[in-house]
Amino acid sequence: MSDYLHVQNIYKDFSGLKVLTGVEFKVKEKERHAVIGPNGAGKTTLFNIISGKFKPSSGAILFKGEDISGKPPHLLSRRGLSRSFQITNVFQELSVFDNILSGARSRYGLRYHFLKRPRHDRNICEKVEAIIEEVGLADVKDQPASSLSYGQQRALEIGITLSTEPELLLLDEPTAGMTREETDHAIRMIEKVVVDRTLIVIEHDMEVVFSLANTISVLHYGTILVSGTPDEIRNDQRVKDAYLGEG
Ligand SMILES: Nc1ncnc2c1ncn2[C@@H]1O[C@H](COP(=O)(O)OP(=O)(O)OP(=O)(O)O)[C@@H](O)[C@H]1O
Ligand SMILES: [Mg+2]
Known part of the structure; x- marks a missing residue:
């Protein structure tokens, strides 16, 4: 190889x-x-x-x-290399869905700035939903990021990174500051996310x-x-x- x-x-x-x-x-x-x-x-x-x-x-x-x-x-x-940050880059007032959507929009660049209602683009919304599922935040997808637990916030950061399709x-x-339980949960989530x-x-x-x-x-x-x-x-x-x- x-x-x-x-x-x-x-x-x-x-x-x-x-x-x-x-x-x-x-x-x-x-x-x-x-x-x-x-x-x-x-x-x-x-x-x-x-x-x-x-x-x-x-x-x-x-x-x-x-x-x-x-x-x-x-x-x-855009070439497929993305990082998440040790310091959080989550928009606290936005919902989980909108945080990941904004990451996905940045991935597609200017094209989406011309769309008045990107939420109505089915393709991109389906991708966002799939990522929310992958990082285990489906239950809280409409809640503002500020209401999430620390472990969920870190999962959201990974979700935002995934939205750029790395x-x-x-x-x-990724598990800094987590309890043992949150860490075990994060390990299982990351294992799934990194397949392929x-x-x-x-x-x-x-x-x-x-x-x-x-x-x-x-x-x-x-x-x-x-x-x-x-x-x-x-x-x-x-x-x-x-x-x-x-x-
Ligand atoms: N932008 C910067 N300007 C000046 N010094 C820096 C900068 N970034 C890092 N350093 C210095 O470089 C060294 C390495 O820092 P770095 O953050 O890369 O370490 P690390 O291995 O990630 O540590 P940790 O395990 O604590 O996260 C430190 O001495 C740090 O103060
Ligand atoms: Mg460091």
């Missing part, structure tokens, strides 16, 4: 602070790839570079053979990592310490020393 995503020797510094110093790894199509590493290791910075929010200081991001480094997020989203989905700590897609997920919760990922890369001091299967990572002495501890 040819490389689907190739993160190629990425360097990033912020006015002298060297955050990424030669990050290199590959992701295959349909892979479920977790990026783990201690706080401040540069995981979110790496996502910001892959998703086009930041330009790398040097290095390249190759997506399906094309150099996408520095291309803006909305163009990448084939490569980037999730930054490629996933890169940043996560601190090792239970989430080991249930979702089939490949794991450990980011440590600005470079990838090791990439491997969950078993290889679990048994890697360098990873134990640097990150997992002996627990």
Whole structure:
């Protein structure tokens, strides 16, 4: 299989602070790839570079053979690469349905700005309904986002990301701040959502990592310490020393 995503020797510094110093790894199509590493290791910075929010200081991001480094997020989203955010990007006063609809409209771009009543476009409404079902929010689809529980808000963020029809989905700590029960629920939902897609997920919760990922890369001091299967990572002495501890 040819490389689907190739993160190629990425360097990033912020006015002298060297955050990424030669990050290199590959992701295959349909892979479920977790990026783990201690706080401040540069995981979110790496996502910001892959998703086009930041330009790398040097290095390249190759997506399906094309150099996408520095291309803006909305163009990448039209090519099928979308991220959800660690910080919420939900419109609190809008309903679940309208939040996802607005994401879907942005996916189709200008075309829908000319439609006075996009809710009447059956095709797009059917897609929105299907996404609501996928992320498990059918019961609350007409409620304002502000009335949702924390776990439901995070599910809505994923729904908004799905509305752009990503084939490569980037999730930054999708279960952060959740209770154990919300986390288990989120894992099951994400597992369903990523069937037929490629996933890169940043996560601190090792239970989430080991249930979702089939490949794991450990980011440590600005470079990838090791990439491997969950078993290889679990048994890697360098990873134990640097990150997992002996627990
Ligand atoms: N826009 C920015 N300007 C300056 N420094 C930044 C910027 N973004 C991140 N940094 C710095 O880069 C380093 C890595 O931050 P980053 O958020 O990528 O880490 P992380 O691995 O995602 O951490 P966490 O696990 O806590 O989310 C930190 O020292 C952070 O302060
Ligand atoms: Mg982060």
